[in-house]
Amino acid sequence: MTVRRVKFFDTTLRDGEQAPGNAMDPAAKLQLALAIESLGVDRIETGFPASSASDYEATRLISRHLVDATFASFCRAVPSDITVAVSAGGTARHQIQIAATGSDIHLEHKRRISRAEGVHEVIRCIKHGRSLGITDISVGIEDASRGPDSLLRELAERSVDAGAQTLVVADTAGALLPVEYGQLIARFRSWVPESVMISTHCHEDLGLSTANALAGIMAGADEVQVTLGGVGERAGNTALEEIAALLAYKQDATGLYTDLNLEGMYEVYTLLRHLISLDEPRNKAIFGTYAFSTAAGMHQQGMLRNPATYEFVQPSQFGRERGMFIGRHSGTSVLRHLLSELHIEVDDHTLQDLYHTHILDRKGDCEDLSVVKARLASEFGSAASISTSTTQSGTQ
Structure with missing residues (x-):
């Protein structure tokens, strides 16, 4: 059986940091980024450079010190956000992740714009990023799990046509069952060429982020977005160590594998807990105090x-x-x-x-x-x- 390597995108420094009490200064983020890089992840998200001087500086520092991993920065669908991100991190080995609005409830109640406007702003930003010399552009479709296929497909196809290389399918509210998320990923996979990377981004609101991410990569996603210990907004994100364990122990069943440094994960998680004063849970898989x-x-x-x-x-x-x-x-x-x-x-x-x-x-x-x-x-x-x-x- 042919096995496929799963790519890991670590968002501990961005989505993980967004949770209450998890904020870090640039020096701490650099220290953690280098530790995460030692685990062998493919890409590390540095933060949201346009949001604060702290995230700008963190992006600047991390972009200059990573050796093996590439890095990503988060941007709204606003050209000036992309300009700031490029100013902080340059263009080399830098993925710009542009947030797209993927559901009607977000368009109507959060953004107060039409579907057409939501698609247009993303296309405009992709073109702006390319004009600045960015060759790696990702479109992160927020709340894709509650969006209609007509909107999602238009976002996917037009983003790729404009020059996006990656589509992130976000279950932002943690609303889907694994079978539903797997089907959603399969639809995205059918809408775009195989050369386009599809990435999972799942949340833990119903306790299914790991199961959903696994369903997504088994359905054809190339990359999984994760955080150490599952830290993140509300109930958290897909836990790096849980997906890594699944791939390590269930390779024959899934046809998927990882070459991450498993043995070093707990030490890096311990560093994260120290930096953000995070209590260790008693019974969490892999990292819990009494997990073994x-x-x-x-x-x-x-x-x-x-x-x-x-x-x-x-x-x-x-x-x-x-x-x-x-x-x-x-x-x-x-x-x-x-x-x-x-x-x-x-x-x-x-x-x-x-x-x-x-x-x-x-x-x-x-x-x-x-x-x-x-x-x-x-x-x-x-x-x-x-x-x-x-x-x-x-x-x-």
């Missing part, structure tokens, strides 16, 4: 024998470690495991006493195995070496 941890007795019994019993994604592949915790739902198996490591033998009655003391009588808190192991060693006066690495069930 368990405190359940039945699960621990299996994982102590073979981690694959409850672990499909390998934590080490994403720079994470496996964790085991003693909590109220743990069982005697984990106690036997710790006692065995300490070379302590107990009868069944003593084991039940230990179970009540260390597990059953807990009020809901949990502790790492290494903590409980140390307590058992102290309780029994064991001189055994206490190895935190072994108590985490071979953390790799």
Whole structure:
């Protein structure tokens, strides 16, 4: 089977930064951009240069320091926005992303312009960008998921005819099911030549951004727009690490692959959290605090024998470690495991006493195995070496 490489467009610095509390100064954005580049993404969106001096400076800095990744800047369908973006980032390796209005509700209530006016302003800006020397122009069709095909097709075909090389199909409000978004991408694919890149842009309002993005690339999209940890407007965007994991683990099923640096992702996400003071979620896929941890007795019994019993994604592949915790739902198996490591033998009655003391009588808190192991060693006066690495069930 032929497999197809999916391109990654990271918009952490633009759409991710738009969420409340996520603003970064230019120096921080440069630091994060270089870290994201180290993951192997194809393109990094620097921000919206015409919106502020900060985004202008961030675009200027990032455009001068990226080595492998290309960069993009966001512009409204206003010629002066494009002029400012080119002033900040130049024309080399610079994609201009022009925002198009893709639905009647946006045309009527947000923009207060007609369909014809909405199409005309985009075409005018594509031509303006080309006149400034920009050779990579993307049209991001906002709210395409709620737009009529008649408008979407006209935007797509006329944008390509005017010189756009990429069309971004945005599910701006996170309104579609995966099957619906996949069908929408397939229609776009049928409207334009194969040489035109189609990019997904999905939001998490119904918890479907990753599923929708996957449906989109399986339906023919070439590129997926993502953010680290899914940060972004409202409920967020498609998470970089989730799509990367899907492509890494489901290549045979999807016919798609990625060559991103998976192992470095958590370190870069940790940098993002530091820069914007973002709390780490407990249970988010891949990046959650306890994404690779368990405190359940039945699960621990299996994982102590073979981690694959409850672990499909390998934590080490994403720079994470496996964790085991003693909590109220743990069982005697984990106690036997710790006692065995300490070379302590107990009868069944003593084991039940230990179970009540260390597990059953807990009020809901949990502790790492290494903590409980140390307590058992102290309780029994064991001189055994206490190895935190072994108590985490071979953390790799």
